[in-house]
């Protein structure tokens with residue numbers, strides 16, 4: 001690979017990496033990425049989307065589409081170059097050579113060049129590697145492994161609003177925010193609300209609910225839809241978030257939906273609430289954003305922290321009598337912030353109060369970093385969290401997210417990569433398209449006449465790890481003991497129904 005200066009249509013010169021087509025590369029063969037989505041915009045125009053959102057869509061004429069079609073592992077790069085290299089391959093006048101120099105690069109990820117077909121295990125390995133490289137080169141992606149990068153990212157890094165969850169970090173609750181087949185015709189938040197009802201958490205009525213890290217606020221909008229006007233009356237719904245722009249969206253959505261809602265700009269690792277003042281805390285896909293501690297082996301072995309912060313984390317581990325996995329690795333990540341948050345929950349929850357924490361994570365070993373554009377998150381070690389919760393005094397229950405929500409295991413949903421590509425095509429056409437979990441009929445309804453113009457769409461079972469890894473998401477269900485006995489009545493439509501005990 002080499003860097004070369006090129007000129008854009010606006011006349012600016014910038015450096016762009018391209019693949020030098022010479023030497024061994026010429027003998028390699030080319031394979032189209034197996035899940036490539038192609039959109040036919042007109043009788044003589046096709047579009048494909050490079051993996052990096054910063055790059056413009058690739059527009060192809062019939063010659064360009066033939067080049068794409070010829071990348072089936074049979075032709076060498078030399079053959080493709082001879083056949084298509086000098087011809088104009090699209091409405092923007094780029095030649096076949098221009099495309100061949102770029103399409104296999106990580107930022108494009110439209111095809112793969114090699115001597116062996118990218119099949120079986122290796123296709124995943126290569127695809128993962130490509131994605132990894134793209135993420136690492138994301139503009140503005142600095143060395144994002146420091147312990148305070150997450151706080152910085154949320155306080156300063158997030159500019160946009162909606163696009164953040166559509167492009168940068170799509171969450172489960174975002175994909176499932178509208179009623180969908182996978183959730184028996186309900187939305188994520190609505191089903192969560194029903195689950196809380198089954199757990200008995202709406203009765204007695206919580207007076208103060210705090211949702212931590214609510215993103216755009218869809219969960220709150222859907223939670224309230226499950227409650228009758230009498231049930232929701234007198235409840236204060238408070239959003240606590242580190243990202244100020246999100247709080248605006250959260251409060252707006254919640255108020256429109258019927259909550260009495262307020263915003264608090266704060267870090268969940270130090271909750272600005274009085275002791276025993278909160279009835280219910282909901283925290284959805286936020287624990288992995290909390291401050292990690294990066295321990296060295298020496299620190300873990302000696303119990304001596306290299307910084308006062310590390311010493312606090314080590315002291316906490318000692319107090320909790322946390323059983324850490326041995327032998328210690330050279331470097332280990334500990335979810336310090338998430339455990340501090342648990343300690344804070346214990347302080348602010350009323351006796352009888354509840355908390356529901358949902359996040360992706362592991363049950364054994366040490367957390368791995370998960371690199372996303374602009375920031376790195378960390379798997380949550382749930383055995384550590386559960387141990388800490390019990391040590392604090394919580395009653396805890398724990399299960400995988402698909403179990404909590406009884407997700408319909410037979411549902412087939414569109415591959416998320418395809419969803420991102422379709423969103424880009426629609427955006428270029430000035431048409432709106434939301435990134436969600438689509439079944440075939442749901443996609444047909446949403447796309448209308450655009451659907452038959454797309455090829456390469458494929459669907460996964462919703463619980464297949466290849467879709468979104470839903471089994472990796474866990475729910476920690478906490479109760480602070482000591483509440484009053486639940487009253488022997490249920491409220492419905494303004495009436496109280498007493499049961500006989």
Ligand SMILES: C[S@@+](CC[C@H](N)C(=O)[O-])C[C@H]1O[C@@H](n2cnc3c(N)ncnc32)[C@H](O)[C@@H]1O
Nearest residue numbers: 171173213214215241242243267268284286289
């Ligand atoms: C991955 S998003 C999840 C958003 C939403 N709950 C969802 O499921 O789509 C993480 C959210 O937590 C917020 N956040 C991250 N770290 C936080 C912290 N330490 N304290 C409070 N909020 C935090 C972010 O601003 C964002 O709203």
